[in-house]
Amino acid sequence: MNDRYPLLVAAIVMALILNADRPVPVEAASKAVIQEVTFETVGMSFKGPESVPAGLTLIQIVNKGTDLHHVQLIRLTDGKTAEDFAATVKTAPFNPMGPAAAPAWVKFAGGPNGVIPGESSTAIINLEPGNYVMICFIPDSKGVPHITSGMVKALKVTGTADSKAPEPAAAINITAMDFNFAIDKPIAAGTQTIRFANAGTQPHEVLVVLLPPDKTIKDFAAAFEPGHSGTPPGKPIGGMTGIDKGGHGIFTAKFEPGHYGLICFFMDGTKKAPHFALGMTHEFTVK
Secondary structure, eight states: OOOOOOOOOOOOOOOOOOOTTSOOOOBOTTOOBOEEEEEEEOSSOEESOSEEESEEEEEEEEEOSSSOBOOEEEEEOTTOOHHHHHHHHHHSOOOTTSSOOOOTTEEEEEOBOOBOTTOEEEEEEEEOSEEEEEEOOOBOTTSOBGGGGTOEEEEEEESOSOOOOOOOOOSEEEEEETTEEEESSOOOSEEEEEEEEEOSSSOEEEEEEEEOTTOOHHHHHHTTSTTOOSOOSSEEEEEEEEEOTTOEEEEEEEEOSEEEEEEOOOEETTTTEEGGGGTOEEEEEEO
16 A cells, blocks of 8 residues: 555646535525535546635535545645645655655645445535645555556645635534544434544544445455455445544535444554554444
């Protein structure tokens, strides 16, 4: 998972909205709306716009590829650009699912987490102005992240971050810590709006997986280890990709009755172990 990465970096990003199974406008009394943008995965690439105004933004990924994909947004600080990111990763690769650390100017900003081919997921994030890249870190069957195959796209967020659009009310809160998840109430069947907040000391994600009755979320994780063959036992239905400490975002997911797991694949830089191996998983039943 920690191979050096040759990269393709192109242009991006965002404008549109959210509700239940498909995004629709969300209006405040002021008529302010959450902007929305859709990206498609085709092969090992992202297709979508190149820039978006700053502010509260719903990001949708539509997986038209043949593999599991997600969108990890990375904000580039200190004046860095997508070209700087590409050059740095070539010479000093990092991977949140591998042992290498990210440069200090890389900030994990969230995004819609993984879904299988033919499906979609969404995430609402308050985008700050600046340069971004969007990446897929999910590994292939050999344990090599999709970023290595060119799954990188540049994004420019323009203007100022004074969005007047309100965040949608969340029915459920999931909080990430070092190293576990806390859910404030049971999750019921149906489409749920969930607020994900990172109260830990390092970046965390949440991937939501519908599991077979006889499998655990750790069985699902094991399927992404290098050399493992076969389909992972479970169906990812979205969630939120990595967010830095203190950050938060909102996502929706449609829950059918069944057994579910939450997992964080990020790597602890000190212990050199994935967060799920340090206890960052959670299982629950939806009725």
